[in-house]
Amino acid sequence: MRNRDHNQNSVTRRGLGILAAALGASAAVMPMAAMAQSISSANLAMVGEPQSLDPMASTADLVGTIMQHVYEPLFTFDANWATQPMLAAALPAVSADGKTYTIELRKGVKLHNGRDLDSEDVVASLKRWLEMTPRGKGLAKSISILTAKGPSTVEIQLSKVEPALLAHLALPSGFAAIMAKESIATPLTEFVGTGPYKFRERKPDQFVVLVKHDGYASRSEPASGYAGKREAKIDELRFIPVPSANTRVEGAIAGQYQFADQLPVESYKKVSAASGTRPVLTMPFGFPYFPTNTKQGPMADLKVRQAFQMTLDLEEVMMAGFGELKFFALAAEHFPKGSPFYSEAGKGKYSSKPDVAGAKKLLAEAKYDGAPIRILNSKQYDFHHRMALVMAEQLKAAGFKVQIDVVDWATLVQRRGDPALWDIYITHSAFLPEPMLSPPQLGEGAPGWWSSPAKEAALGAFNNEPDPAKRGALWGKVQQVVYDEVPYIRAGNFAALAGASPKMSGYAAMPWPSFWNVALAK
Template structure:
């Protein structure tokens, strides 16, 4: 080797080492593009995946282990009767547009979220609030209609973030929050770019720039990771290729759990006979769906509750795969020539799972007409319009069994007994009693066969092996970049 070549190689190595040490930007892959960027005005999980803890913050927040920790409120206290919550706000917080965040913004945000004309997708989180007041700029007092030991948990949801009246009207496309990153650009159909907000009240993140790149096709996602066009794909859409990444030292495969109960949702206003819903549930072979649609990643569930939760009850036996029972139930219900519509949103678990379920239903005499939808159409027709018979979706919100107490929710389950149970749960603080109530709730919806319960969505991610701090589990739908950094060196 010539001396000149040796010097060139050494110089290149030094440059490469410096580049590794100085890496401070990241490109995150996401399968779905959010319909907007306002977490207080949309139901799509992709909104929080971009904005939670990055752009927007609430009074409290979820940590990576699911614990509720301080957010914009540095502390809080609860009155003896459980009705009055007093939040002490952090000093020196400003929005990305330079305006100060104080108690007036909190009052505005919570009153807006609970207003009669609110478009908040989780309006029920705020239903128990009787009054919100601001005795001074750094204090917020929230009065509840009834005690709610879960209130700090409710305030940690992405739907409960604090927004400003000056910028709220344009948050869908030009979001302005208080988080450690500020919005730079949304290239529709391609990506959203954020950059570090230097006036952030808390510890500065290691990253100075983050781009969320939207790649809907699993094959394209694989190619982008392999080519280095994307640095990390926290929820990778092609689990069948994970073995390739696992064998490649350039990558880390990150497998964890999520709050995503993946269900075959049934429109209970159309499928009113519990025998038909029960037949559909027994026609389903969960493991075949997990193997065929998720390549073995996923935990079977028999109710709408995460298996990693200590209050979970395994009820899978009550809807075990039993085609003969399904046929008998359909005959008993006089539904032997049943034909149902199945609306499938974009995720691969839905598209792949839908084809498998359609085949399983066909085997017991139920025909399905499948319609593949983009998220905007699914949200409009299925979630809001309730125009469907069957659909497949993962409910990634944490501990959300209370949605079954909302008769106007998209699957339209209306059970006064369940509603009373959830109301009692809301005012119960004793841990043992709460466990009993939560387990009764799980059993009730399983016995009513409200939906076909499929599996708990696994969090299967891929990242450049030099990246540290990505969440392994998903206690909420988020790509929290506040603790993410690049390890120096190759």
């Protein structure tokens, strides 16, 4: 999209033009003022142009944010990040060995073409997801049979236990969207789902328009996170690509946008003081973390890694990255309270305050020879570099020699694959509600190359337990090993800032913004 100023009159004229075309010939002769009163419409400023409207063709969060209104998954997450049914009638029946999932579908769910959803739609959609998406391809190796058992039953048979299966099916990024089987094509030319909104129009670099699906069949449970009741209270959602963060801020303040996503945290005071918008913080939105090279160099020594952990003042590091306490939170736990994976295991080793004397003692025991600790980071994420600078000074105070290697992000991604080129690198992840989705250091072969008997034992027990209730307790043992062996340091949580109109009600801050159950006052 070209950077340009938006003014309220031009946005209004464009919106009314879309509405006139949408409502047909009879509506076209209506007075424009009457149309504006009869249709509610929201202008939603997004960070850019979506790469695609196919939720399986891209893992970009923007694609998932828009198309989760059109398509729905079998399962989703509630406000506590527990997995709940969406198009499934209930959580699946799982066999005693954890390898067979029987999923009953809700009856009476209407596709946007008016037909009832059935198990063949689900099987065709999931097969496409398994073939197209990175997470789907990974799971496909464990899925031996995916079949329809009658019009409303789907069966998945696994060759090995995959306890994160439901979380993979629920995640909105690159998500397992259920679509009408007759619409399936590559690329998609029709977007036929079951969601509370239907696709109407896309004009590249201008907008994506979704309109209320009058035949939507909602769940009856109270709304919670992405789960429960969904209702389209706004008639039209217009997702507008606005790559310039400053333009999003100014447009929100002027009232041109009823919602503006991903605003710079530096604009918080300005947004707070404006009458046309209000600040909305999503916490946790993500977390910075610092992988260590356990394969080669000084950090291959466990005592050196433990000294690194003891050296850090993470409050100071996070303050350097995010500036104010409202934009970050110190958190020893990897998952927040309410999550099935909340645990305080290892909390005593979380470096909210440094132990310089203890770190020096460990370095002496390790016979650390003064080899430079190379901190690989990129200025393309300013907060990464600011954290690296503060971290370096803390390490020096404990007796480490430090070398800061600043590169562009593409070079960092390349270099982190070579254990000869770094000792620590700075990165971050979006908050994801399932441990096996992030961070990658828990998997095999990720940069850092963490492998140990304690890891294998704890992670093996966790990944071989299909019972969600038991998995929660087992995660605590994995978290403890992370603190003991320091394959990475998770610094804390950080927030994302958005702007929402004072006329908007019902919006719940979540990592993938959703606008069902949201209303606009006239």
